Structure formats: C-alpha cells, structure tokens
Amino acid sequence: MNKRIESGISRRTFVKAASTAAGSLLVGIHLPASSEQKKMPLQQTVMNSFIRIDNDNTITLLANHSEFGNGAYTIMPMMVAEELDVPYEKIRLEPAPTRPEYYSPIFREYLTAGSVTTGSCWIPLRTAGAKARAMLIDAASKKWDQPSETLHTNNGRVFSENGQLSANYGDLLHTIHAEGIVPPEKVALKDPSKFKILGKPARRHEGSSKVDGSAVFGIDIKLPDMLYGSIARCPVYGGTAKYYDTSETLKIPGVIKVKELSAGVVVLANSYWAALKGRKALKIEWVEGANSSLSSDLFFQEYRDLAGKPGIVAENIGDSIASIKLSDNVIESVYEMPYLAHATMEPPNCTALVTNDRCEIWSGTQSQSNDQKVVAKLLGRPQESIIIHRPLMGGSFGRRAAKSADFTVNAVEAANGEGVPVQVIWSREEDIKGGHYRPLFVHKLRGAVDDEGMPIAWHQTVVGQSIMEGTRFAPAFMVNGVDLYSVDGCLQEPLGLFPYGTSYHIPNHRVECHNPPKIGVVPMEWRSVGHSHTGIAYECFLDELAAAGGKDPLDLRIALTKDNPRMHKLLKLLKEKSNWLKPIGKNRGRGVAARVYSVSPIAQVAEITMSDNGEFTVDRVVCVVDCGFAVNPLGIEAQIEGGIAYGLGAAAFGEIELQDGQIKQSNFNDYNVLRITQMPEIEVYIVSSDQPPTGVGEQATTPIAPAVVNAVFNASGKRIKRFPLAKSGLKLV
Amino acid sequence: MVTLDINGKKRPINSDLDTPLLWVLRDELALTGTKYGCGISMCGACTVHMDGEPVRSCALPVEVIKNKKIVTIEHKQKNGILSLVQQKWLEHDVAQCGYCQSGQIMSATALLNKNPSPSDEQIEAAMSGNICRCGTYQRVRIAIRAASNALTQDAYL
Numbered sequence: 074m075n076k077r078i079e080s081g082i083s084r085r086t087f088v089k090a091a092s093t094a095a096g097s098l099l100v101g102i103h104l105p106a107s108s109e110q111k112k113m114p115l116q117q118t119v120m121n122s123f124i125r126i127d128n129d130n131t132i133t134l135l136a137n138h139s140e141f142g143n144g145a146y147t148i149m150p151m152m153v154a155e156e157l158d159v160p161y162e163k164i165r166l167e168p169a170p171t172r173p174e175y176y177s178p179i180f181r182e183y184l185t186a187g188s189v190t191t192g193s194c195w196i197p198l199r200t201a202g203a204k205a206r207a208m209l210i211d212a213a214s215k216k217w218d219q220p221s222e223t224l225h226t227n228n229g230r231v232f233s234e235n236g237q238l239s240a241n242y243g244d245l246l247h248t249i250h251a252e253g254i255v256p257p258e259k260v261a262l263k264d265p266s267k268f269k270i271l272g273k274p275a276r277r278h279e280g281s282s283k284v285d286g287s288a289v290f291g292i293d294i295k296l297p298d299m300l301y302g303s304i305a306r307c308p309v310y311g312g313t314a315k316y317y318d319t320s321e322t323l324k325i326p327g328v329i330k331v332k333e334l335s336a337g338v339v340v341l342a343n344s345y346w347a348a349l350k351g352r353k354a355l356k357i358e359w360v361e362g363a364n365s366s367l368s369s370d371l372f373f374q375e376y377r378d379l380a381g382k383p384g385i386v387a388e389n390i391g392d393s394i395a396s397i398k399l400s401d402n403v404i405e406s407v408y409e410m411p412y413l414a415h416a417t418m419e420p421p422n423c424t425a426l427v428t429n430d431r432c433e434i435w436s437g438t439q440s441q442s443n444d445q446k447v448v449a450k451l452l453g454r455p456q457e458s459i460i461i462h463r464p465l466m467g468g469s470f471g472r473r474a475a476k477s478a479d480f481t482v483n484a485v486e487a488a489n490g491e492g493v494p495v496q497v498i499w500s501r502e503e504d505i506k507g508g509h510y511r512p513l514f515v516h517k518l519r520g521a522v523d524d525e526g527m528p529i530a531w532h533q534t535v536v537g538q539s540i541m542e543g544t545r546f547a548p549a550f551m552v553n554g555v556d557l558y559s560v561d562g563c564l565q566e567p568l569g570l571f572p573y574g575t576s577y578h579i580p581n582h583r584v585e586c587h588n589p590p591k592i593g594v595v596p597m598e599w600r601s602v603g604h605s606h607t608g609i610a611y612e613c614f615l616d617e618l619a620a621a622g623g624k625d626p627l628d629l630r631i632a633l634t635k636d637n638p639r640m641h642k643l644l645k646l647l648k649e650k651s652n653w654l655k656p657i658g659k660n661r662g663r664g665v666a667a668r669v670y671s672v673s674p675i676a677q678v679a680e681i682t683m684s685d686n687g688e689f690t691v692d693r694v695v696c697v698v699d700c701g702f703a704v705n706p707l708g709i710e711a712q713i714e715g716g717i718a719y720g721l722g723a724a725a726f727g728e729i730e731l732q733d734g735q736i737k738q739s740n741f742n743d744y745n746v747l748r749i750t751q752m753p754e755i756e757v758y759i760v761s762s763d764q765p766p767t768g769v770g771e772q773a774t775t776p777i778a779p780a781v782v783n784a785v786f787n788a789s790g791k792r793i794k795r796f797p798l799a800k801s802g803l804k805l806v
Numbered sequence: 807m808v809t810l811d812i813n814g815k816k817r818p819i820n821s822d823l824d825t826p827l828l829w830v831l832r833d834e835l836a837l838t839g840t841k842y843g844c845g846i847s848m849c850g851a852c853t854v855h856m857d858g859e860p861v862r863s864c865a866l867p868v869e870v871i872k873n874k875k876i877v878t879i880e881h882k883q884k885n886g887i888l889s890l891v892q893q894k895w896l897e898h899d900v901a902q903c904g905y906c907q908s909g910q911i912m913s914a915t916a917l918l919n920k921n922p923s924p925s926d927e928q929i930e931a932a933m934s935g936n937i938c939r940c941g942t943y944q945r946v947r948i949a950i951r952a953a954s955n956a957l958t959q960d961a962y963l
Contacts, residue, residue, distance in 0.1 A: 276899045286838070419843075741846075
C-alpha cells in the first residue's frame, strides 16, 4: 500500500511567480471574505503542486479530494500544516483543478472514494508541506547567512538559532525568487513522536460555515441569469418520452422553455418552484421500454435459483464441498438483501454553463475526472476544456460516483444551447426513484463445524448484479469474470485490488459468484460497497456456525483470528470494553460482528432490548477500530458514529422495491432512514498504531447490521435472514 | 406583492403567493442556508422559525405567513440562543456534510427558546423531525445538552 502511494507522488514540483486567476475556482469553498478580497493583487509563490503561499502569509492548499462529510477538508490541511509548521486552521483550501497531476495515486482518477483519502494523502501532502518548509528555511538561511540546520520554524515563522532573527513565511518569498530556490529532491518527514497536529483531535476545518448557513453546496450556487431546471422522468428507469404536451406548462409564470433530454423532459424557469410546477403540468406519454416488467420479487426468485447453482469460483481454499459432504454438522442459510437508495441529504443537482467556447460545471461529484471525461465526450470537446468547480457536498455514500455522471449530464444537456447557466435540481422523489442503488443480493451459505465445534468448511454463493462490469473500470475490478465488489468482504484471502481478507481462518473456504445481467436499474457503490451485503451474510452465518458448534460468538471470532494480530487484538479489547461476559438481562441481547475493509479492521458489539410485539431498541454500540495511525481521532469517531447510523437505518428499514418496472418508494415518508430517537449510544475505541493510516469512512457501516441481527438471536433465539428487519416483523424504535 | 419580516428586516416579495417560503428564501432572497431536503415536511432540513415556532418552510406558501416574523439560520443576534447553539455545535464538532445542520440548529434553538432545560425525551421529541444522513445525532444530543447547561447554569442571557 505504502509503495503504491509513494510511486504516485507527483514530481511536478516547481517554483514560479504566478498571478493565478483563481477566482473562478473558489466557488463553494468556505473562505473568509476578507482574505478573498485581499488576494488578487498579491504576488503568489507556487511552492509545489499542492501549496501556494502569498506574501501576505496566506497559505493555500490545492485540495485534490472532495468534502462530503468525510472530513477530507480537515485531514488534508492537518497533514500540510504538521510539516509546514502552521496551525491547520490557517490553511486556506482551494479545490485543485481537474488535471492528471492531482489524480488519486490509487485510482488514477480525480476521485474521492473507497475510504482511501487519508491513506493516499498521507505521504504526498506531508511531503508537500515538508518541501515547502525546506524552501523557506533555505531562503532564511541565505537571507541571514546562517546555516540552515541551525534554523527552526514555529507557527508560520522561521527563527534563527538564538531566536533573534525571525521572518514570516510570506516575507521570505522574495528571497526564494531572488535566489532561485527550488524544492529539494528529497526531504525528511517528521517523526510521529514529534507530531503537534496529526493524531490530535481536530475540529472540522470548514465547521463554522456549517453552523451559520454560509457553507456553499452545489444547490446553493447562484450565477447571473441562471435558470432552474426540473426534469420529468419516465416512471420506469430507462424509458423515454414518446410525446409531450407543454401547453399548460408554458402558461405558468416564470417558465421559460421545455425541451427533451436523454433523461426525460426538462422545464427551465426563472425559479425552481416555477420549474417544478411546470414539470408537474406536463402531459407526457412514455415508452417504458424493456424494464417495465421487472420486479424485486422476480429478481429474488431468480437469484435464489441461481444461488443453488455453481457460479464462477472467486476463491477456493481446501475442499469445502467434500468437507461439507463428510460432515454430520452442516447448516445452510439464505440471506436476502434489497436495493438500497443512498438518499443523500442534498439531493442530486448540478449547475452548468455551456457556450461555444466554454463549458463550466458546478457539480457535487465524487469523481471530477469521470464527469469531465463523460461531458467532454458528450459535447465533443477536449477533456481539459471542461472546467469542473467543486462545491461542498451534502453527503455522498457512493451516490456521487455514478460512472454515467448522471446528474452532471442532466445539467450540461439542459444548459447546452441556452447561453446562460442552468441549475438542475432533483426533487427527493426523483432521487429515491432515481434508479441508482446498492444492488439486490442473495447469498446462499453452507458450512460445517468439526468435533471441537470449530468451523471447518465454508461455502458461500453470491448472487447479484455487478457494479463494474461494462464500465471503463472493468479491467481493474473484474477478476476472472467476477466483480470484486460483489465478493469483497467474504473472501478469506486478498484478491485483485483488495489486499486483505476476512481476517478469519477457516481451513476450507469456497466462494462462488453469479453476476446476472445488469437490467432494471443501475447497480452502484453504496457506503462499504461489497461489505454492505457480503459482510452481513458472512457475519450472520458465522454466528449460526458458532451456535452449531456450541461456541461463544465473540470467542469464536477471537479463535479464528489468531493469525491476524490486528483483528485479534481488537476483538479482545472489544470483549473487555463491551462487558461481553456480564449478564445482560431478560429480553435483551448482545451481538458481535467484525470486518476488514479497505485494510482497517473494525468490530462492534450491539446491545438491544426486544419487546414481544417485535419492537426493539439498540441501546448501546461498542466499536473498536484500528485504522493505522489515527490522524484525527475526532473525525474518526464521527465517521464511526455516522457509519453505524447509516448501516443501522438501512438494516432496520431500508428497502427500495421494484414493481412492474417502477420504484414503489418515493420520499422519506416511505423510504425510512434512521432518526435521532433510534440512535444508539455509541462508544468508540481507536487503537492507534504506527501503521500508515487506512480507511474509516465506510468501515462502521457494515458490522452494525449483523451485530444487531446476532443480538436479536441472543435475545430471542430468532434468526433474521431477510433484510430489512422490518420485512421480518422487527421494528426499530 | 407581500412583505415578509425576515431576520428583523422587511423584505418585499415578488414570488407567486403559492411559492413555499423555502424557495422564496433561497431563490429570491439568496438566503441559501435554509435547505431543501424532501418538500413534504418529512426531513426538517428547511426548518425556520415563524413567530418563534419551528416550521418546515418547504410546505408553507408565503401567502399564509404575511404578518409573521421569520427567523432563519442566517439571523445574527449577539448573545442569543441561536448563537449559543451554534457555538455548542462548533465546540462539539457536530456537523459532517453539514447540509441538514441549519435545520437541526433551528429546531434545537426553538426548543431551548421555550424550554431551557429539556429532558432527554423532550430533546428527542423536538429533534425527531430532523433527518441527518451522516448520523450526527449523538453529537446533536450532546450539543443541545451543553447549550442547555450553559443557559441554566451560567445565566447566559
């Protein structure tokens, strides 16, 4: 992992006096008005690809990862600040332009995803900070004629050995230019024992803008002469308009125009309300197309059948089939998971301005380079000519990584030919019915335990649509015809891109996969991706095997991870912190689950209370995590709390149902999500280590579902195998 | 044309009278701190105060609010409960993506305006209409409790 990161460091470091016309890049970034006003006439020094210093001492980080609640805009300045020796709050953030030198070294795309941001910034941003600091020291050394090794820095200033001479960073820029100082080839990074910022709890860098309404999200972009667009979409995903009557729409004051797009029919108006009213007044006859006969029930039926048939073998350790055949303690289960919508709080939206020589986009996309490529192709223009501005994003959870760049394309098509900016906003109903979901999955599991009660064989068959098949990411993610995202989380050993397994050791371990045709809706990444289904099936069935072998489920996991020291240690800590051995009382239960995703091991114990009528509460969740060096403990805790809330809501009542080609759910009235009354008390224990930092944004999402289901079994003896729990008569209150 | 009292200022409104307050605030007055989340009063992202009561502005046509005082997240008032709640929100680093937080803060402020020392149950009840997909609920509880403590113990106002 480390090696991959280092090989991706941009060597494009240079110094130049630049009067960057950066104003157009600033939309959406929280920036005190005063520093923006002061910025333009100043001399600026580009220290390297990531850092620019103005001679008024403003330090700007060109941030190449997006902020959607993940904390990227906090950990990035923390890393630079640590090495540059300035308070992280003082670093200004500006989205780095969508150019290859800013692509993620892991994805080779301008992309914020997969819980890899902290890990992929760890070396490059610290290096950028350290190199900039080395240049400033070099400048002071030359200016004062003192050996550089005698100088030191503190709080944005360079000091001489005796402290008699000192200079602000901004005051040294002139010397950097005059002396032609360039970044050093190599620079030593700080030893972690010397860290003043990294590893300490840090509040959100853009936090103040998020309590007074000043944070600028995509939906808040306002441009001169901007029109608003609302799109009428076929109730069956993929359908098209056969005929539409605009007469009533055009009577509505404020409505400017109606036109057809690839996604449907858009109404353009001078306010969103007028656009929405205009859209509702359209009379449209749709051609529903091939998807009109599809339903979730049919998919479940078909997938259950497939689960009983041999699939493509994704992993085959030992001989599970023979071992199960020989065993007299065999159990079998089928777990079923529905489609899930992401339901980001900020509904999809995008603003675009398309003229003959310009295309500018303000999009809350996770993948700027993807959207840039898609739009370039759509308009037949060079990729680098498409300018992507980056606002803050109101949640993402994978939804903003659509390979089709769907909501960005909506705005570009709507704006094309208008000559003024157009902002297309999806209603919540469009979002819930929008056809981009965590795909529906069926998992069939068979397993056997030996005479000591230990699992001896595991045979899992995964059935569900592939996310990556047929996309330009297929070469990296499709291995032997299996989408890694279908099986990530149930493989015991690393496969393809994913350098980790379950952390358990079961001597015979077989995983097969069916990726049935991609029809009906668009299968998408959803917080924790493969684990969001594989992990649930795995951890629930492991609990079944524990019961079959007469083992305590947590002790079993401790025993199965003895070759995986990080997880083993975590589980022992979890046993202690959760008071696992303490009797829990009547109608109450504890359940455990443990996962490794994006390298980080994580484990949770959930405590629940059940009523006879099926109502239950999740009272307490204890979570232990090892995400390597814990860069920002406060942010890590936030991600864990949030991941648990997201996963718990989905497990309890998340379900998108397809019926006759249409989505039954429409809004938060029938697509229920977790509310404050259902939020458990969460305790987080971070086991920080000297390993490089690894993911924490998605990790907590998965274990909560099996931990709760296993707690239900502990409390009631009932095994839940169909999700959400509401479908199985359990109601989270 | 109607005139609305928003954050203590009289604002003439050109939008059609059936326009929900949310879109008047956002599109006509450029007060974009109040957010669209669902349009059917189910998520609370658009919460503002109307004569001190928390209301969902997404389902409130301007014609029904002519003589009421509207307060939004942008309201600046020194030493008011809103600024106290904002301060506690920052101290406890509540926000993640931040999109729902204007609504959360307005609901919390309305609660504390009426009841400076709410019980845990009263906090849950007052906040149950505000969805946060990032799951900041635990910190929402803590920040409200902290604001309540400041109000009751330190005679904040």
